Amino acid sequence: MNDRPHSPIQDLRVNAVLARLQGARQRSAGGGPRGSFNSRDPHAYAEQGFSIHSEQGELIYLLCRGLRATRVAEFATSVGMSTLYFAAAIRDNGGGTVIGSEIVPAKVETAKRNLAEAGLADYAEIREGDARKTLRDLGGPVDFVLIDGWPGESGPSLARG
Template sequence: MSDEQPHSAIADPRVTAVIDRLQAARRRPTGGGPRGGFSDRDPHAYAEQGFSIHPEQGELIYLLCRGIGAKRVAEFATSIGMSTLYFAAAVRDNGGGTVIGSEIVPAKVATARRNLSDAGLADYAEIREGDARQTLRDLGGPVDFILIDGWPGDSGPSLARQVIEITAPQLRVGGYVMNDNAEPDFLEFVRNPKNGFLSITLPLKGGTELCLKVA
């Protein structure tokens, strides 16, 4: 087998260098993190860990955003900025735009902003610090793509379900939603025809839901 790094659709070596650095430093906390059965569910307890999409998901985000000419996108949660890099590279390469991110942990907001700056993409991202149920309530107009890769809850509706209900009306017809964690109530929402989505499960990172808004 070849040891050669997978080819990236992103041509900017400054961006790919930051992505490669983040991927090389990826680690999970002892006990598996917040999805472990007895782990701490406080997001501030994991300020040093970035729970990020994998590069194959990021490459798909980049290609889809380029394909639909995305200019305005949103994500929950930003974490340390891995997904933000792919989004920001895409909107920049589409001629300019904005990534609206939400992250509740201040240390991760600072790290994400440093990573974007290192990649030369700081001008294309607006990271809103706080609870996504508030920070993403008003995106300032229609968006082209939404990533929902947020924190697990203990009971009641998942954060993914709450965020999709808030953001779906702000997504344009023809736009995409990607979900990383396959929360059952999120899937229930996007698979209900009355909510206007077509949805498929992709074999990426153990299952990634890709949804197209058709109505």
């Protein structure tokens, strides 16, 4: 199921979704937000998942397991690749919540479907909208935060906004 022979995630259902997402990885013809592209509007890339790679996800999983994280937040969920790694770690830690944010409605729905398919929907809350607003109130402290923002019109990244 998982192309990586030594994945720290032992759940075949989660690994199947991760493998599908890695296999379907695509970039827009224009290169996406960090390459040469025609638009900085994230809605122009609703079909592309700008996601972490499996090595990055496995590091996230291991860090959150080691921290015994129960509450994490992520800026820019996209199609939910990083959310899957976070949610698997939180579940394996005994429970908690991933609070994610995504500005593109179609990607919010895709992320939710991916989480449900992996059996991790109960461990994630995806907030639709600009993360600079949707993540202002996290309802308490968090153990880990991933900031993976979109390049803005006036600067290199909305994560710094």
